Amino acid sequence: MTRRLPLITTIVVWTAVLTAGLVATQLALSDRLPATLATHWGPGGDPDRTAGATTILVAFTAVAWLGAALGVVAAARGALAPRLNRGFLLGGLFGLGGMLAGVHIQILLANLDVGDWRQADLGVEAVVLMLLPAAAGGLLGVLVAGRADEVREPQAAPGRIDVAPGQRLMWATRVHATWMTVMSVVIACLAALTLALYIAGLGDVPWPVPATLLLVALAGVPLTSVTVSAGQRGVTLRFGPFGWPVWRIRLADIEEAAEVERHALEVGGWGFRSTPRATAVMLRSGTCLRLTRRGRKDVYVSVPDADTAAGVINGLLHADRATAG
């Protein structure tokens, strides 16, 4: 508990400061702003959407607190104790805050001293104002998260299922990611919808929109399920309904296998992730099979019964080394 409270406090304090900043800035400039502000600019640079000053403030504050609420829930569930998690959480929240502050100030600056929102002009600094605070916020969040919790859960000795001479052993599982399937279907529907609009010439849909959506939907298909097998060959991962692509990790390349608890946030997110520290296939929450490879990044695969999988791999490795040595 001592660990979670400061994290939640940090989130709440940060969001309160952010809210105060948003309110203070807008109040300070209120005399120089029109009643209705331009909030969105079309491709030609002309403002095409507007909102009242209060609406803008409420909307920005609402997004900030929604992010905070999600962060508090995640922190309270205890899934986010380790440093990397805290880094991701605070980095994400502070980044969101930075972006909100950046976009907010950008809207205010564009509308500053104009008589009517139609005259609001977006400066060239717009992109910088959006990206820089977001990046700075993210960095600050990671720094605030600190390295205090770097000590991970005590690692138990990896399990091993002994393989007698003349014995052959394998383990397999199939993991479905319902969320990914739903997401792919939804995106595919959006692609179909926007394609229909494009063909019908309605709503000025540029062709890259349906094309991009379709690509995203297709890219998601291999991640809707994965078949993982472990045995004499090593570890084989087959993605998607067609069992393709395939990723084979040879037994000889594996140093050790272990069951570990990892949340998707710790290894870079859901789906197939590659970070400087590890490559991860996260299709479900809960236990992961960690493969420590020789001279290469660790591999994390979220599978049920990772304990047995690790036992099989370690058993086979031990048997191989016994015969070799």
Place this chain on the structure above:
Amino acid sequence: MLNSIMLLRLESADSRPLHEQLAAGIRRAVADGHWRPGDRLPPARDLAEQLDVNPNTVLRAFRQLRDEQLLEFRRGRGVTVAPRSPGAAAVKEAVHGLIALAAHHGYTRQELITMIEEAP
């Protein structure tokens, strides 16, 4: 959500042929409810590689289980567990165990059938 898990073990010391041992392992996974009706099995090629056996051995086990109506071969969907009541799988597994036990103690299949028929 239930998980599909399978642990297969083949022993060269076992008197049963490899495909029999493999079929028994898959039967067990289905009987234990680890691999459920509609679930797809890993491809025969993966099983053969991971168990270091000939792919034909795996296919033979698959065919045997298909004949027992435990597995289904479907075009484009690979090999899946056939829809059936879990009880049937458990009984089938028990029957296989019984036949093996009877054989071990020198009873023929016919004698076993007679014993079942005479059972109260």
